[in-house]
Amino acid sequence: xxxxxxxxxxxxxxxxxxxxxxxxxxxxxxxxxxxxxxxxxxxxxxxxxxxxxxxxxxxxxxxxxxxxxxxxxxxxxxxxxxxxxxxxxxxxxxxxxxxxxxxxxxxxxxxxxxxxxxxxxxxxxxxxxxxxxxxxxxxxxxxxxxxxxxxxxxxxxxxxxxxxxxxxxxxxxxxxxxxxxxxxxxxxxxxxxxxxxxxxxxxxxxxxxxxxxxxxxxxxxxxxxxxxxxxxxxxxxxxxxxxxxxxxxxxxxxxxxxxxxxxxxxxxxxxxxxxxxxxxxxxxxxxxxxxxxxxxxxxxxxxxxxxxxxxxxxxxxxxxxxxxxxxxxxxxxxxxx
Amino acid sequence: xxxxxxxxxxxxxxxxxxxxxxxxxxxxxxxxxxxxxxxxxxxxxxxxxxxxxxxxxxxxxxxxxxxxxxxxxxxxxxxxxxxxxxxxxxxxxxxxxxxxxxxxxxxxxxxxxxxxxxxxxxxxxxxxxxxxxxxxxxxxxxxxxxxxxxxxxxxxxxxxxxxxxxxxxxxxxxxxxxxxxxxxxxxxxxxxxxxxxxxxxxxxxxxxxxxxxxxxxxxxxxxxxxxxxxxxxxxxxxxxxxxxxxxxxxxxxxxxxxxxxxxxxxxxxxxxxxxxxxxxxxxxxxxxxxxxxxxxxxxxxxxxxxxxxxxxxxxxxxxxxxxxxxxxxxxxxxxxx
DNA sequence: CCCTGGCACTCTCCAGCACTGAGTGCCAAG
DNA sequence: CTTGGCACTCAGTGCTGGAGAGTGCCAGGG
Numbered sequence: 001x002x003x004x005x006x007x008x009x010x011x012x013x014x015x016x017x018x019x020x021x022x023x024x025x026x027x028x029x030x031x032x033x034x035x036x037x038x039x040x041x042x043x044x045x046x047x048x049x050x051x052x053x054x055x056x057x058x059x060x061x062x063x064x065x066x067x068x069x070x071x072x073x074x075x076x077x078x079x080x081x082x083x084x085x086x087x088x089x090x091x092x093x094x095x096x097x098x099x100x101x102x103x104x105x106x107x108x109x110x111x112x113x114x115x116x117x118x119x120x121x122x123x124x125x126x127x128x129x130x131x132x133x134x135x136x137x138x139x140x141x142x143x144x145x146x147x148x149x150x151x152x153x154x155x156x157x158x159x160x161x162x163x164x165x166x167x168x169x170x171x172x173x174x175x176x177x178x179x180x181x182x183x184x185x186x187x188x189x190x191x192x193x194x195x196x197x198x199x200x201x202x203x204x205x206x207x208x209x210x211x212x213x214x215x216x217x218x219x220x221x222x223x224x225x226x227x228x229x230x231x232x233x234x235x236x237x238x239x240x241x242x243x244x245x246x247x248x249x250x251x252x253x254x255x256x257x258x259x260x261x262x263x264x265x266x267x268x269x270x271x272x273x274x275x276x277x278x279x280x281x282x283x284x285x286x287x288x289x290x291x292x293x294x295x296x297x298x299x300x301x302x303x304x305x306x307x308x309x310x311x312x313x314x315x316x317x318x319x320x321x322x323x324x325x326x327x328x329x330x331x332x333x334x335x336x337x
Numbered sequence: 338x339x340x341x342x343x344x345x346x347x348x349x350x351x352x353x354x355x356x357x358x359x360x361x362x363x364x365x366x367x368x369x370x371x372x373x374x375x376x377x378x379x380x381x382x383x384x385x386x387x388x389x390x391x392x393x394x395x396x397x398x399x400x401x402x403x404x405x406x407x408x409x410x411x412x413x414x415x416x417x418x419x420x421x422x423x424x425x426x427x428x429x430x431x432x433x434x435x436x437x438x439x440x441x442x443x444x445x446x447x448x449x450x451x452x453x454x455x456x457x458x459x460x461x462x463x464x465x466x467x468x469x470x471x472x473x474x475x476x477x478x479x480x481x482x483x484x485x486x487x488x489x490x491x492x493x494x495x496x497x498x499x500x501x502x503x504x505x506x507x508x509x510x511x512x513x514x515x516x517x518x519x520x521x522x523x524x525x526x527x528x529x530x531x532x533x534x535x536x537x538x539x540x541x542x543x544x545x546x547x548x549x550x551x552x553x554x555x556x557x558x559x560x561x562x563x564x565x566x567x568x569x570x571x572x573x574x575x576x577x578x579x580x581x582x583x584x585x586x587x588x589x590x591x592x593x594x595x596x597x598x599x600x601x602x603x604x605x606x607x608x609x610x611x612x613x614x615x616x617x618x619x620x621x622x623x624x625x626x627x628x629x630x631x632x633x634x635x636x637x638x639x640x641x642x643x644x645x646x647x648x649x650x651x652x653x654x655x656x657x658x659x660x661x662x663x664x665x666x667x668x669x670x671x672x673x674x
Numbered sequence: 675c676c677c678t679g680g681c682a683c684t685c686t687c688c689a690g691c692a693c694t695g696a697g698t699g700c701c702a703a704g
Numbered sequence: 705c706t707t708g709g710c711a712c713t714c715a716g717t718g719c720t721g722g723a724g725a726g727t728g729c730c731a732g733g734g
Contacts, residue, residue: 025725025726026726027725027726028725037677037678039679039726040679041676041677043728044677044728047727047728057727059684059686060685060686060727061684061726062725062726062727065680085587088457100500101496111592117423134484137474139488139494146472147438147488149474149488151474151484151486153478157486157496159440159494161438161492168571233592234590235591235722236584236589238588240584247577248573254572314426342709360697362696363698364697365696365697374706377709378706378707380699381699381705394697395715396715397697398695398712398714399695399715399716400696400698401716409685452688
């Protein structure tokens with residue numbers, strides 16, 4: 001049904017349209033790519049491609065532009081992932097090396113990705129759930145208020161204050177701290193819920209209310225908030241023309257952590273680059289945009305995801321290359337620290 | 338030179354233009370506000386106001402719009418700060434109460450401010466320099482790598498990793514931790530530099546290289562990074578039409594922490610609401626925007642600044658009201674925690 | 675059976691044009 | 705100082721006609 005030339009034509013249309021942002025006609029096509037057939041032939045091919053739903057004409061006397069289905073075919077069968085240039089790989093290395101801490105790694109990553117692809121970059125914080133507790137610290141702020149700091153072996157630091165039902169003396173705090181560290185140190189966060197459930201028994205009844213408050217804060221920290229952080233950069237790369245409903249909707253969506261989480265979706269396999277085109281997108285508000293994403297992590301654990309958001313009219317091969325490379329490199333960096 | 342009526346005319350022009358975003362003519366003006374003179378009279382007044390540089394006409398046959406100088410006069414002499422409605426004050430209260438921790442307070446604040454003013458909100462993290470060390474924690478990540486966590490009495494937690502020149506045993510770490518806490522606990526961050534300068538003498542020569550690495554990381558944390566964080570929200574409120582150079586420039590600037598810091602500028606007095614109009618703005622990239630900002634803090638210490646960024650064509654009285662109210666309320670929240 | 679050149683057709687884009695209406699500046703009179 | 709009247713300016717709008725790009729279709733050739 002679709003012979004090689006027709007596929008080549010589709011590929012050419014996608015490539016041209018992505019780079020020029022103008023509907024591409026039969027004549028331009030034969031000129032620019034050296035298809036050695038006449039424009040009329042191409043027109044016939046295009047008619048078929050249009051019939052099958054891969055391309056459309058915005059209006060009668062214009063060239064064709066790819067449909068979502070067209071991009072889909074292009075990504076699946078017509079293009080590979082474009083490897084980064086040496087210069088780009090260098091850039092990644094110098095940019096990510098020498099980050100201070102986890103926050104810094106994430107911030108640099110997101111900026112880097114935005115710069116490499118000239119699109120909006122989105123990076124999810126590494127999930128806590130796979131990592132282990134390195135240390136728990138309790139610091140009293142007032143006598144009814146405690147600061148809880150939880151340090152994981154991925155270098156992430158979570159903090160929360162806890163309101164206490166009753167005043168708590170320093171030595172009680174010290175005791176509780178010792179208990180927590182004894183029981184939690186080195187344990188996977190995923191297992192902690194069950195461990196904590198048994199802890200109240202090991203506290204004297206008098207101190208139980210305060211301890212319980214602390215325990216529940218720990219649980220909340222791990223369960224409720226742990227995966228909610230997503231960082232965005234490169235909003236300036238959004239070009240108004242590309243978004244029919246206007247930038248506004250997109251910018252609004254980008255400020256909603258929850259929306260971004262849904263956008264990035266489930267951590268898939270490591271190294272697999274996922275492409276969501278236009279309406280394939282899970283997020284209502286961001287239909288009309290495409291997402292190129294991948295999971296990253298240390299070893300073969302997928303910790304979280306990162307990706308690039310842009311108009312459907314996006315340079316997929318390059319974006320995929322950048323996303324894959326950055327995901328790998330961030331994984332390395334995290335493994336080292 | 339400018340009698341009362343002329344000032345009233347200017348005020349009316351500013352108000353109308355802000356609400357309609359259309360040049361306002363003499364006839365509309367007499368209709369809408371009940372100035373009991375004829376349009377012709379107003380025209381004469383407008384001619385004077387234009388001559389003095391407070392208003393201009395975009396083109397010959399259009400109404401007038403305020404110049405920056407016009408807004409300036411309006412803000413300085415013609416309008417007060419508009420107090421918030423009861424509902425708005427309620428909203429502030431319910432929105433900010435129940436924040437988990439400092440991060441959460443800042444995040445909620447910036448969103449709240451963006452929502453109240455329908456502009457871009459900018460909030461600087463409370464400066465560390467006025468607060469005191471509550472606790473220092475060292476956690477070994479690998480034998481050549483240490484995680485340093487610094488907790489302040491404002492509830493802020495700073496973290497950094499330190500690379501060690503030599504491996505460090507657990508007991509050495511414990512010793513160093515004890516030393517640090519003994520010397521730093523309760524001290525103002527501003528004083529810490531001088532305290533740390535003297536610490537190396539109190540460490541045995543063998544351990545000095547590692548200790549020195551830790552000390553220098555502490556210094557860096559305090560000096561280099563301490564005020565660099567600014568959070569932004571409400572970018573979606575930017576309307577393309579209002580910015581001649583396009584949104585792009587503005588969005589870019591908003592992603593640059595350094596630029597935002599320069600924008601917010603020095604902490605002024607508490608409660609004083611500062612207004613920077615158009616080119617008065619310190620930041621090149623954000624000329625053409627206006628900033629309404631105020632310092633916030635606990636007691637009468639100004640800890641940092643927050644504000645609202647918008648087109649020069651902005652509802653200053655309302656923005657000033659919101660900024661002032663939010664600044665005060667955040668101050669209270671911080672004082673309580 | 676597929677490719678090709680030719681041709682008529684469609685439709686967007688743009689420049690030119692006249693017209694309308696909002697708004698002005700100026701002037702002479704109250 | 706204020707007012708009504710009047711002539712003037714100019715952005716915006718809608719219409720028209722031509723240019724150009726691109727198409728679909730058809731008949732002829734390999």
